[in-house]
């Protein structure tokens with residue numbers, strides 16, 4: 132298999148379409164329409180227009196000189212997806228899919244959200260394009276990300292708290308799928324990461340690939356290393372994919388939560404087993420009977436027991452290395468970037484920063500590391516405050 | 528011929544349609560499951576579908592979701608499920624179908640799982656998230672272990688695909704009555720009736736067609752039988768009774784309910 136080109140909707144063993152039969156016509160319709168717009172100049176021009184004028188692309192590639200100096204080692208650059216409208220890379224995907232939904236004449240858009248970033252980005256793209264949106268969000272996440280719930284309210288998006296299962300992202304996806312099955316004719320499911328049945332992982336990757344393409348343009352040469360955090364894996368695959376054949380060292384960083392050994396993490400590629408969830412074959416955090424485990428991360432956006440199938444493939448093929456960062460390391464990276472550069476990163480993105488700091492020390496000064504700063508941290512300041520209050524005794 | 532196929536043949540000669548009763552094992556607990564199975568058998572169910580819970584049942588509505596959660600919280604394990612099936616098998620030779628999700632089988636390895644399932648007395652499998660595109664290994668193992676593979680079709684399934692799915696299916700073909708998840712429905716849609724008639728025409732000679740999702744009353748059963756289905760599948764309605772009935776009265780309630788449904792499967 133050529134890297135990045137799925138065959139029959141699969142990346143090697145991974146991906147596919149494990150879906151209830153009712154969804155088959157919808158997924159086929161989506162695939163057909165996606166193939167059409169992929170090579171349609173006028174669609175791509177329209178998308179570019181919104182990415183530029185509405186979302187704020189291209190985003191800067193910023194040389195983090197202070198951080199680089201304080202770490203001492205390789206040069207650290209930040210791809211500033213945090214500066215996008217809405218505050219995260221999510222808008223790259225939601226504008227693309229919402230525009231596609233509009234072309235498909237869908238009357239109703241549903242989505243799931245974890246941290247609320249994808250929900251907000253969906254609500255924004257839908258408002259911008261005149262589409263109604265409804266978002267499923269795990270009840271626990273609505274509590275820890277109240278600000279984003281209110282943002283969605285203000286944007287005129289209906290938010291449904293999901294009280295089944297672990298009440299987090301995976302359950303929000305379950306509920307969105309159930310809604311889609313029920314309203315299959317009228318409804319477009321705007322999935323927020325590079326997960327789910329084919330063609331979602333490919334489509335979301337393609338919409339997010341604008342990140343990696345810009346990095347290549349903005350660096351005079353390709354960087355030595357790129358690093359991105361991995362939840363479902365959309366900002367990471369969007370960063371990696373355009374450089375996949377360029378001999379760049381690629382590192383995805385998962386959430387090690389309270390530590391890989393504690394079981395309280397969401398480091399799927401580091402600790403998972405192959406299985407089937409949400410329409411795809413991929414690595415999953417699961418028990419011996421195949422029941423999906425509850426996950427933990429300080430960042431709601433990484434709190435997911437699965438991962439995009441292309442990452443599963445790239446891990447096994449050895450093209451990308453997948454590391455992890457603990458909650459504690461993440462808080463330290465969050466503080467370091469905030470203090471040295473005056474940039475408050477999303478806790479998700481702070482996973483990537485944490486690993487960059489770790490390896491920059493060991494690299495030569497002429498090396499370059501690009502970190503995708505997938506989002507800004509305003510949504511997380513209460514969580515950080517609470518964490519620091521709780522752990523202040525331990526850390527001083 | 529499989530036990531399920533034999534059952535359909537036997538019913539045909541009696542001019543009856545099959546009543547297929549679904550329950551979630553381990554809901555509300557393991558002992559009660561055995562009591563309920565006895566009730567279903569005594570009430571005249573033709574085939575029993577045993578649900579094994581999965582943490583993320585995307586094709587299920589609130590009733591089966593809740594039953595899955597209860598069963599898992601009570602410690603459902605596949606080994607325990609197999610022991611339960613063994614116990615059931617000591618009492619009855621009614622065809623038994625396992626309904627769960629793909630990951631449960633995949634995790635144990637299709638082949639290993641199926642050979643164990645067959646050895647304890649399972650006759651067929653239903654996986655609502657197994658699409659024919661992904662079914663190659665699954666079908667191979669099922670064939671090797673003589674297990675029926677019951678696929679689902681939907682009212683929006685196109686005819687070409689319907690034929691393909693019917694070819695991959697053995698035992699019977701499971702038609703989903705609604706655009707939606709499992710659960711009790713209040714009305715029968717015209718699109719469902721049309722889909723049944725169409726499926727009967729396209730693949731009805733090759734394989735029996737069962738209708739499920741939302742079937743709950745004798746009137747539902749009569750209506751579906753009158754348009755030509757070979758089986759009706761009742762699930763959430765059973766679980767509702769189990770939820771709402773005191774343990775001491777449960778078996779009798781299940782027997783009576785099953786009897787009234789079974790009566791409606793007898794043609795003329």
Ligand SMILES: Cc1ncc(COP(=O)(O)O)c(C=O)c1O
Pocket residue numbers: 219220245246247248249323324325360361362363364365366367431432433477479480505506507
């Ligand atoms: C800022 C930010 N980064 C990363 C993620 C993780 O998603 P993905 O792995 O799809 O990029 C999220 C998800 O909510 C997010 O909000």
